[in-house]
Amino acid sequence: QQQVKQSPQSLIVQKGGISIINCAYENTAFDYFPWYQQFPGKGPALLIAIRPDVSEKKEGRFTISFNKSAKQFSLHIMDSQPGDSATYFCAATDSGSARQLTFGSGTQLTVLP
């Protein structure tokens, strides 16, 4: 049972454009929603994370938007750059599960120069 659904599977954006990746979750006990970035041949690395008490979090060009009532959250990458080309995973966890992460299926982002 996939508890975190991620879309799109792949995304191609021109340099300078906005990249948007969406995730939806089912488990209302989730209370931490991170996004991980993974480059080929490397392990995932935390990019940005949000807790459900806020609707938006911004760090540089990266923004998470969170809609608790719809059980959805999204990653926006402003002014996308070729160096942003990577696979992005959304995830979710709750404090009562030894912080097990449930991951989405991933989005392969390609930013064209």
Add this chain to the structure above:
Amino acid sequence: NAGVTQTPKFQVLKTGQSMTLQCAQDMNHNSMYWYRQDPGMGLRLIYYSASEGTTDKGEVPNGYNVSRLNKREFSLRLESAAPSQTSVYFCASMIGGASYEQYFGPGTRLTVT
């Protein structure tokens, strides 16, 4: 600090062979995790260790065993490898407490023929 290290980086096994994947972290983290990554499926949790001396099953534990050797080391064993276990395996660690951030190793690419 080396962070999270994994050995080996690559491994090819024949069906029925056994092997142990090694993971170590030097960040004094309490919790450690083993994930497998398959195309289109994100990362799925195999086993985790919330603290030294404890281990628990994750989403896909069948065919695997783990050992939390000490606070630093968490190994994953395949007793009788099957082609379905062909995957990239990632180890991760987390300090715990108020932090939810997991740090990932570089991965082990395993092929079972």
